[in-house]
Amino acid sequence: MTAARDRxxxxxxxxxxxxxxxxxxxxxxxxxxxxxxxARTVLRKVFPDHWSFLLGEIALFCYVILVLTGVFLTFFxxxxxxxxxxxxxxxxxxxxxxxxxxxxxxxxxxxxxxGLLMRQIHHWTAVVFVAAIVVHVCRxxxxxxxxxxxxxxxxxxxxxxxxALVAGLTGYSLPDDLLSGTGLRITDxxxxxxxxxxPWLAYLIFGGEFPSTELIGRLYVFHxxxxxxxxIGGITVHLLILWFQKHTQYPGGQGRLTARETNVIGRHFxxxxxxxxxxxFLLISAVLAVLGGMVQINPVWVYGPFVSSAVSSPAQPxxxxxxxxxxxxxxxxxxxxxxxxxxxxxxxxxIVIPTIVFxxxxxxxxxxxRATRDHNDHQILQWPWQAPVRLGIGAAALTFFIxxxxxxxxxxxxxxxxxxxxxxxxxxxxxxxxxxxAVGLVAWRLGVERGRQVDRERTPLEELxxxx
Amino acid sequence: MRGRQRIEWVIAGLFAVTALSGxxxxxxxxxxxxxxxxxxxxxxxxxxxxxxxxxxxQELMDTPIVIEERHPAxxxxxxxxxxxxALTEEAGFTRRRMLVGMLLAAFAGLGAALAIPVLSLGPAxxxxxxxxxxxxxxxxxxxxxxxxxxxDLPVDSLVTVFPDDAIGVTDSQTLLIRVPPELLRLDPARAxxxxxxxxxxxxxxxxxxxxxxxxxxxxxxLICPCHQSTFDVxxxxxxxxxxxxxxxxxxxxxxxxxxxxxxxxxxxxxxxPSFWNxxxxxxx
Numbered sequence: 001m002t003a004a005r006d007r008x009x010x011x012x013x014x015x016x017x018x019x020x021x022x023x024x025x026x027x028x029x030x031x032x033x034x035x036x037x038x039a040r041t042v043l044r045k046v047f048p049d050h051w052s053f054l055l056g057e058i059a060l061f062c063y064v065i066l067v068l069t070g071v072f073l074t075f076f077x078x079x080x081x082x083x084x085x086x087x088x089x090x091x092x093x094x095x096x097x098x099x100x101x102x103x104x105x106x107x108x109x110x111x112x113x114x115g116l117l118m119r120q121i122h123h124w125t126a127v128v129f130v131a132a133i134v135v136h137v138c139r140x141x142x143x144x145x146x147x148x149x150x151x152x153x154x155x156x157x158x159x160x161x162x163x164a165l166v167a168g169l170t171g172y173s174l175p176d177d178l179l180s181g182t183g184l185r186i187t188d189x190x191x192x193x194x195x196x197x198x199p200w201l202a203y204l205i206f207g208g209e210f211p212s213t214e215l216i217g218r219l220y221v222f223h224x225x226x227x228x229x230x231x232i233g234g235i236t237v238h239l240l241i242l243w244f245q246k247h248t249q250y251p252g253g254q255g256r257l258t259a260r261e262t263n264v265i266g267r268h269f270x271x272x273x274x275x276x277x278x279x280x281f282l283l284i285s286a287v288l289a290v291l292g293g294m295v296q297i298n299p300v301w302v303y304g305p306f307v308s309s310a311v312s313s314p315a316q317p318x319x320x321x322x323x324x325x326x327x328x329x330x331x332x333x334x335x336x337x338x339x340x341x342x343x344x345x346x347x348x349x350x351i352v353i354p355t356i357v358f359x360x361x362x363x364x365x366x367x368x369x370r371a372t373r374d375h376n377d378h379q380i381l382q383w384p385w386q387a388p389v390r391l392g393i394g395a396a397a398l399t400f401f402i403x404x405x406x407x408x409x410x411x412x413x414x415x416x417x418x419x420x421x422x423x424x425x426x427x428x429x430x431x432x433x434x435x436x437x438a439v440g441l442v443a444w445r446l447g448v449e450r451g452r453q454v455d456r457e458r459t460p461l462e463e464l465x466x467x468x
Numbered sequence: 469m470r471g472r473q474r475i476e477w478v479i480a481g482l483f484a485v486t487a488l489s490g491x492x493x494x495x496x497x498x499x500x501x502x503x504x505x506x507x508x509x510x511x512x513x514x515x516x517x518x519x520x521x522x523x524x525x526q527e528l529m530d531t532p533i534v535i536e537e538r539h540p541a542x543x544x545x546x547x548x549x550x551x552x553x554a555l556t557e558e559a560g561f562t563r564r565r566m567l568v569g570m571l572l573a574a575f576a577g578l579g580a581a582l583a584i585p586v587l588s589l590g591p592a593x594x595x596x597x598x599x600x601x602x603x604x605x606x607x608x609x610x611x612x613x614x615x616x617x618x619x620d621l622p623v624d625s626l627v628t629v630f631p632d633d634a635i636g637v638t639d640s641q642t643l644l645i646r647v648p649p650e651l652l653r654l655d656p657a658r659a660x661x662x663x664x665x666x667x668x669x670x671x672x673x674x675x676x677x678x679x680x681x682x683x684x685x686x687x688x689x690l691i692c693p694c695h696q697s698t699f700d701v702x703x704x705x706x707x708x709x710x711x712x713x714x715x716x717x718x719x720x721x722x723x724x725x726x727x728x729x730x731x732x733x734x735x736x737x738x739x740x741p742s743f744w745n746x747x748x749x750x751x752x
Contacts, residue, residue, distance in 0.1 A: 046536040113501040117510075120503075149541060182678060182694065189676040189741035199597060199743050203590035209597070210677065211638060246538060254533045264536045272531030275521055282518025286511045293507010308638035309611070309628055309671060311679045313693035328676060328711060329695045335713025337747055344742035345713030346676060379538060411696065421696055422709055 043270035079220035121292030181306030326404030388447030396440030482520035601634030
């Protein structure tokens with residue numbers, strides 16, 4: 001199974017040692033469970049060594065940190081919209097009517113020791129979590145790692161991304177502050193806009209007409225129970241499939257070893273990989289701890305408690321929902337009524353387009369396999385330029401998201417750029433189509449050129465090899 | 469070997485930094501805590517531990533590059549055949565088609581019955597989508613309950629008002645705006661709804677439901693801060709820019725002899741974000 005040197009004792013040059021306590025413990029356990037055989041397979045598994053394989057690990061570590069800090073927060077948070085009077089130490093809100101949920105977040109931020117640190121680490125980790133997933137999925141996409149036999153794991157990964165987005169939205173809505181309340185109001189409107197079933201669905205989710213008193217309690221159950229449970233299930237499946245299918249590897253090889261479709265070149269899981277990953281986990285935690293301590297995030301006391309007739313401005317969601325916000329802002333003022341059925345102006349930008357985009361993204365492995373008629377197993381990755389059409393489409397999609405995200409902050413941008421917000425919206429309506437097409441074409445062209453260049457460089461060498 | 473020894477010392481030093489900053493972190497916490505200092509100390513403790521562990525793996529461990537063969541995932545034909553036999557033949561699924569069909573039907577029926585409690589999560593959307601708390605005779609009052617008088621409001625300014633018996637109720641929040649009456653271009657049928665240049669529009673944006681909180685007095689336009697839907701106050705709050713697809717509903721009002729304002733009924737259209745059957749008037 002593995003190379004012969006695996007079984008060679010590492011103590012070859014040293015005299016045999018007397019059995020240690022560890023040896024005895026391992027022996028005791030192994031006689032009863034046979035676990036050494038399994039553990040050996042695990043420890044001796046070969047992991048290819050490339051920095052880009054660590055991106056998914058960063059997401060995994062963020063999940064762990066989210067659970068750890070999140071559990072701490074649950075001890076103090078009250079998922080309750082009952083009105084109370086704020087009497088804490090933050091002067092500007094003294095005597096204000098707030099919900100018990102908002103009050104508990106204020107207490108957590110100002111009175112519980114290390115509470116603000118934990119809250120901010122939790123929020124920062126959520127921001128980095130989604131970012132890590134997005135960068136990870138870009139790596140998978142542009143190197144073709146999703147191709148057969150890994151389509152199932154692509155689907156599991158897309159599911160995890162979706163869960164992470166919903167977990168983020170439900171999480172930052174919990175403090176019941178003015179900004180998050182605005183986000184929930186928009187969410188309610190988006191659900192309501194679906195023809196025929198929208199109002200029903202919104203009433204089921206929100207428990208009645210917005211703002212319902214049950215909402216925070218429901219979001220809480222989703223955020224701390226259902227979503228994390230689904231995510232840990234998804235992560236387990238994701239990792240098990242990865243384990244059994246083994247990693248992909250980049251073309252080329254390492255040292256004298258050549259990467260082939262039939263082999264894996266890398267280092268053993270133990271000790272090198274485990275130590276490196278553990279070190280990475282600690283380093284990520286360190287960055288998040290410093291961010292949580294030093295960089296303010298979601299200062300709910302600045303936004304104030306939720307009041308249904310007020311709104312905070314400018315109001316932007318967390319970065320990963322910015323593209324949806326942008327879609328809503330540049331949506332056309334179109335609301336036709338046909339045979340008594342009104343199609344709300346929200347429906348197209350908020351439901352139809354995201355469904356198409358996310359649907360194509362989800363089904364991408366199958367779309368590409370059909371388009372290229374390539375139904376073979378692939379264990380060797382492609383460099384992005386080796387699939388120029390995919391490169392172009394991916395670059396176009398990223399541009400699409402970036403333009404929309406910028407459009408989602410058009411009011412902030414207008415102030416910075418000193419132009420009218422209306423002009424920015426009008427520009428974004430054009431750029432959201434034109435720019436992705438342009439960037440996609442350029443990326444495709446660059447990919448083709450790079451491919452030709454590599455071909456030119458390689459040909460003489462191969463001729464030399466075949467001639468010798 | 470000398471290099472390795474030096475690295476060992478570096479790693480040991482990093483671990484010492486972790487131990488030390490951990491103790492200092494504890495002391496800071498006990499002395500009352502300070503978010504920034506705690507964050508930095510925690511970062512230093514975790515960071516130097518992480519750096520030490522990575523250095524250890526990179527510099528001190530012999531982790532040779534090895535090669536492992538892959539094995540095709542597909543099962544052997546015999547295994548696959550045996551699996552299929554176990555799945556269908558031994559259970560007799562292929563022979564008892566009718567029974568299998570009924571079993572699936574039973575599951576479907578039970579599943580439907582078990583899924584039904586989901587409907588308990590919320591009431592059916594009924595007439596309340598189409599109505600607000602405004603009624604004929606509701607007096608326009610401010611958020612603190614005081615009635616608004618003509619003359620309280622300078623020309624080209626606005627206030628948020630509620631019905632006197634439903635203060636703060638979300639779907640009833642309304643903007644009372646005073647504009648020069650001669651500039652108004654309302655629908656002739658609604659000419660009487662603007663006594664003395666006072667017009668009342670629902671404050672909830674017809675796009676995504678945000679409170680329409682911004683007023684550009686020079687152009688007499690209302691702007692929603694969420695997605696910049698812009699409504700022309702003079703033209704019945706018709707959308708003139710942004711994503712909103714229909715006007716803000718107008719509240720029919722009149723002025724009482726004492727200068728206060730009273731509604732002549734509810735909004736003629738549903739307020740807030742649009743939904744598919746909003747033109748049905750709640751009949752459907």
